[in-house]
Amino acid sequence: MQYDPKELMPLFMDYGEALLASGGEVRRLEDTMDYLAEAYGGIRVDAFAISSLILLTVDFGEGGVHSIxxxxxxxxxxxxEKLELLNRLSRTVSRAPLSPQEFRAELDRISQVHTHPVKKILGSGLAAGAFAMFFGGGILEGLLAFFFGLVALVLQFYFAPRMRSRVSFLFVVSLLSGLGIYALGLTPLPVQCDMVVIGVIMLLVPGIAITTAVRDLFIGDTVTGSSRLMESIIGAAAMAAGYMLSMILFAGGVL
Amino acid sequence: MSYVLQLLYATLGSLGFALLFNMPTRHLLPASLGGLLTWGTYLLSAHLGAGLFLANFFAAVIGQLWAEIMARTMKTPATLYYITAFIPLIPGSSLYHTMESAVGGNWTGLRSYGVQTLLVTLGIAAGITLIGGILYFIRKKPRHEPKTSR
Structure with missing residues (x-):
């Protein structure tokens, strides 16, 4: 046993947490835990994960059995970008194990990676604009959706750390961006507000989440799949409530 | 809307999400092409008479193949490529309209949008799973040897 398992196990967990946090699948995480632990001399590896929990038990032979x-x-x-770097790290390690210090240093370097703000701004604007036109809007709706995509991004930055649950977060962001968009109906601009709304919705709606949830169900990750499926449905309901409330406020003449 | 415009917007939508998800620059172009490819497959299948489920299934099969090929060529997780390729397919708007109908008490809308969301989701997931299963099957030796503990 070259390295101290007491040092290795928390490292594996940090790796796993980083992988989930950057969008890695549960199945990928479990497989990677196997590779990593085996690379460091694990004889038997039991890894189990759901979207909010990672369990790992490794039998290191002479080094003893360790759980975390x-x-x-x-x-x-x-x-x-993080996902790619993490994947590369696990490939490096399974070819030739790094020392725990090197492994830690690599993880720290990867955690420094952040999206360039210009990339985020351009991305959300482009996605919202493209989908407004994809669903039948014109150039005007596309441009407005581009703008409101940015608004939604700013709202996300502000509210995401301040809200306890995803549901209340989605409700608030939908309500506020909806109020902004439906206010356009009061201006003389010939805007189809619904087209702008659908562009912005595509940014927030858990469409990817519901698709990967069903994929997880199909490949047997039933717990992760069902919880993500329910989260997506409830999240979409919260968004619908937010946008409908903003629409009603305008249509009903409250505002 | 013309097919050409749809394909353009689908590609731009994939590009937008790729940027939003911090896609490394060298993957941006091929990842957006994945969106073009899946939506093209969807349109072609629908044109040839495939229903909602089958059209999404075929599109997902092509998208997943593309993702697996690009993952091996570019030495990166397939996740980067299949998520971006599926952006035009994902039932975001129908999921939203389903819940909108539910919140608004529109039961006809709830049923039709709900079924639409279900079919699209099942179609995509079936496509991913099929390709994933085939690749796992043909990949060299079974990876998990019987585990033995002391």
Whole structure:
């Protein structure tokens, strides 16, 4: 036994947490735990994960049997650059194990990766604009959706750390961006507000989440799949409530 | 709307999400092409008479193949490519309209949008699972040897 398992196990957990937090699948996490632990001399590896919990038990032979678990935040973002770097790290390690210090240093370097703000701004604007036109809006709706995509992004930055649950977060962001968009109906601009709304909705609606949830169900990750499926449905309901409330406020003449 | 415009917007939508998800620059172009490819497959299948489920299924099969090929060529997780490729397919708007109908008490809308969301989701998931299953099956030796503990 070259390295101290007491040092290795928390490292594996940090790796796993980073993988989930950057959008890695539960199945990928379990497989990677196997690779990592085997690379460091694990004889038998039992890894289990759901979207908010990682469990790992490794039998290191002479080094003894070690177990560790980690609760991870439920709100997993997606960061493809981190995901790629983490994947590369696990490949490096399974070819030739790094020392725990090197491994830690690599993880720290990856955690420094952040999306360039210009990339985020351009991305959300482009996605919202493209979908407004994809669903039948014109150039005007596309441009307005581009703008409100940015508004939704700013609202996300502000509210995401301040809200306890995803549901209340989606409700508030939908309500506020909806109020902004339906206010356009009061201006002389010939805007189809619904087209702008659908563009912005595509940014927030858990469409990817519901698709991957059903995929998880199909491949047998039933717990993760069902919880993500319910989260997506409830999240979409919260958004619908937010946008409908903003529409009613305008249509009913309250505002 | 013309097919050309739809394909353009689908590609731009994939590009937008790729940027939003911090896609490394070298993957941006091929990842957006994935969106073009899936929506093209969807349109072609629908044109040839495939229903909602089958059209999404075929599109997902092509999208997943593209993701697996690009993952091997570019040495990166397939996740980067299949998520972006599926952006035009994902039932975001029908999921939203389903819940909108539910919140508004529109039961006809709830049923038709709900079924639409269900079919699209099942179609995509079936496509991913099929390709994933085939690849796992043909990949060299079974990876998990029987585990033995002391």
């Amino acid at each position: 678990s980690r609760c991870v935040p439920r709100w997993n973002g997606t960061d493809f």
